[in-house]
Amino acid sequence: MDNQKYSWKSEYTTVLIANAFYILVFYILMEIFS
Amino acid sequence: MQQVDWIVLIGTLLFIVSYGAYKTRGSKNVSDYIKGGSEARWWTIGLSVMATQASAITFLSTPGQAFHSGMGFVQFYFGLPIAMVVICLVFIPIYHRLKVYTAYEYLESRFDLKTRSLAAILFLIQRGLAAGITIFAPAIILSAVLGWNLTLLNIIIGVLVIIYTVSGGTKAVSVTQKQQMTVIFAGMFVAFYLIVSYLPEDISFTEALKIAGASGKMEILDFSFNFENRYTFWSGIIGGSFLALSYFGTDQSQVQRYLSGKSVKEMQLGLVFNGLLKVPMQFFILLVGVMVFVFYQFNSSPLNFNPLANEAVKKSVYAEEYKTLENKHAEIEKLKYVANLKYGNELMNPRLIENIQQINDLEIENRDEAKAIIKKANPSIETNDKDYVFIHFILNNLPRGLIGLLLAVILSAAMSSTASELNALASTTAIDLYKRNISDEKTDAHYVKASKWFTLIWGLIAISVACVANLFDNLIQLVNIIGSIFYGNVLGIFLLAFFIKYVKSNAVFVAAIITQGIVIIGWWFDWMPYLWLNLFGCSLVMLIAIFIQTLTTKKDLL
Numbered sequence: 141m142d143n144q145k146y147s148w149k150s151e152y153t154t155v156l157i158a159n160a161f162y163i164l165v166f167y168i169l170m171e172i173f174s
Numbered sequence: 175m176q177q178v179d180w181i182v183l184i185g186t187l188l189f190i191v192s193y194g195a196y197k198t199r200g201s202k203n204v205s206d207y208i209k210g211g212s213e214a215r216w217w218t219i220g221l222s223v224m225a226t227q228a229s230a231i232t233f234l235s236t237p238g239q240a241f242h243s244g245m246g247f248v249q250f251y252f253g254l255p256i257a258m259v260v261i262c263l264v265f266i267p268i269y270h271r272l273k274v275y276t277a278y279e280y281l282e283s284r285f286d287l288k289t290r291s292l293a294a295i296l297f298l299i300q301r302g303l304a305a306g307i308t309i310f311a312p313a314i315i316l317s318a319v320l321g322w323n324l325t326l327l328n329i330i331i332g333v334l335v336i337i338y339t340v341s342g343g344t345k346a347v348s349v350t351q352k353q354q355m356t357v358i359f360a361g362m363f364v365a366f367y368l369i370v371s372y373l374p375e376d377i378s379f380t381e382a383l384k385i386a387g388a389s390g391k392m393e394i395l396d397f398s399f400n401f402e403n404r405y406t407f408w409s410g411i412i413g414g415s416f417l418a419l420s421y422f423g424t425d426q427s428q429v430q431r432y433l434s435g436k437s438v439k440e441m442q443l444g445l446v447f448n449g450l451l452k453v454p455m456q457f458f459i460l461l462v463g464v465m466v467f468v469f470y471q472f473n474s475s476p477l478n479f480n481p482l483a484n485e486a487v488k489k490s491v492y493a494e495e496y497k498t499l500e501n502k503h504a505e506i507e508k509l510k511y512v513a514n515l516k517y518g519n520e521l522m523n524p525r526l527i528e529n530i531q532q533i534n535d536l537e538i539e540n541r542d543e544a545k546a547i548i549k550k551a552n553p554s555i556e557t558n559d560k561d562y563v564f565i566h567f568i569l570n571n572l573p574r575g576l577i578g579l580l581l582a583v584i585l586s587a588a589m590s591s592t593a594s595e596l597n598a599l600a601s602t603t604a605i606d607l608y609k610r611n612i613s614d615e616k617t618d619a620h621y622v623k624a625s626k627w628f629t630l631i632w633g634l635i636a637i638s639v640a641c642v643a644n645l646f647d648n649l650i651q652l653v654n655i656i657g658s659i660f661y662g663n664v665l666g667i668f669l670l671a672f673f674i675k676y677v678k679s680n681a682v683f684v685a686a687i688i689t690q691g692i693v694i695i696g697w698w699f700d701w702m703p704y705l706w707l708n709l710f711g712c713s714l715v716m717l718i719a720i721f722i723q724t725l726t727t728k729k730d731l732l
Contacts (some may be wrong), residue, residue, distance in 0.1 A: 147260075153261060154450070155258060155259060155449040159252070159449070162406075163252065166248070166302075166394040166395055166457070167247075173384055173386065
């Protein structure tokens with residue numbers, strides 16, 4: 141693909157970890173309030 | 175609506191429109207008009223991307239969705255952050271390196287002119303219709319609850335957007351979207367605060383969440399593999415990534431937002447911003463809906479939130495039958511009030527939860543019976559009232575001035591999405607069709623003028639679609655179907671371009687034509703629910719293109 145390497149940045153890791161964290165918070169909220 | 179609401183509403187909208195038009199007047203060249211001079215910083219891009227996706231229906235429908243079905247809809251957005259990362263990693267560096275104005279321009283450098291033009295035309299058909307619906311969808315709801323003239327409202331929303339989008343192009347869209355998002359966030363936070371403050375004195379926010387949970391509204395995650403459930407963790411992660419990738423990566427109305435960035439880094443940070451905020455934002459809007467649900471556990475609500483439905487049935491021969499159901503509804507509300515108040519003061523009592531659930535079942539049964547009667551009274555009326563729940567709450571409970579602010583929220587959202595759509599439709603028409611195929615040796619000023627004319631023409635088309643939309647049953651669904659028919663094919667073309675270097679232009683063009691034919695046949699004969707046509711079209715175009723390319727290569731070798 142256009143002979144270029146992908147350049148991973150720490151911001152992408154932050155996005156994915158933050159969203160995993162949101163899902164964990166949703167799980168905890170669901171456990172507490174359902 | 176009081177005078178002060180009108181002042182807040184008209185003042186807010188006129189300020190945004192005139193500020194946007196004044197601040198961005200006089201674009202000198204195409205780069206200024208279509209890419210906003212490539213000056214946008216990451217927060218502007220992030221807000222612009224969010225404002226484009228969040229239409230008025232997001233703020234009208236989503237709280238209603240939570241009111242009826244709970245918080246599970248948030249799972250639909252779980253794939254979005256993954257798509258943001260893929261676009262930052264793959265799409266943005268290529269678009270930026272090739273200095274494209276539109277996503278489809280890239281297809282010419284990778285394949286050829288005919289593939290580029292095909293993708294551009296598919297986009298114009300789908301987005302041209304969708305722009306009309308972005309105006310029509312909130313207009314029909316507001317005209318129903320406020321008694322405003324539907325056609326006039328369509329024209330007002332459309333004309334306001336045309337004024338600043340024609341005048342300032344992409345920069346005007348971004349500048350106004352920042353203000354629109356400020357109004358939207360301010361309005362939603364105030365609404366949330368007021369809803370919680372309207373709960374009975376001895377019910378705290380935590381107790382309100384428990385009350386919502388007792389009625390099943392806090393079931394946020396569903397890890398089952400049940401295809402019958404539209405919103406599960408898996409459909410959100412897999413289907414959501416796929417949909418977000420096609421929308422943010424190949425739809426010019428979104429691509430144009432981040433192409434206006436100052437640098438690759440600003441574009442990427444803009445999408446990272448969206449990837450960080452989108453899920454919490456949707457969670458918050460759903461939470462507003464859940465709080466509206468708790469509010470209506472202690473306050474009376476109509477049997478059906480759509481005022482036109484109530485009016486139609488009350489004028490029909492079924493009025494008496496409906497009145498009986500309304501009386502039953504009032505009785506159920508009394509039971510609901512006592513049960514929820516008791517549960518709020520005596521949490522964790524499983525017997526009380528059982529009692530609340532029985533009352534809920536009774537209420538749902540009664541509401542369903544009401545819907546059946548409404549349908550008998552007038553088969554063409556919308557009985558699904560989820561779009562009317564939040565606006566009913568706003569109009570009947572918020573104080574003076576704030577009603578105007580919340581209406582400004584809804585209209586700002588409609589305008590911000592429509593502006594991005596018109597801007598993208600005009601850019602694609604000017605760059606991919608007009609400049610490339612018809613007139614490619616004119617001055618920059620000529621193309622700016624042409625882009626302005628195309629913005630105006632697409633604006634008029636959108637208003638016309640919005641004005642005739644009411645004549646067709648289920649037009650919104652029709653537009654979604656048209657989107658699903660074309661989206662998968664276009665995404666497949668882009669994925670081939672990015673990842674399968676082996677496939678060449680003729681193979682992809684023939685595959686795209688064949689796929690489009692098969693997808694239309696598949697939709698006509700109802701092979702699958704229409705949302706799955708996205709995945710079907712994308713996979714099919716990729717497989718056919720690889721197959722044709724393999725055949726051609728072998729033939730050449732022989």
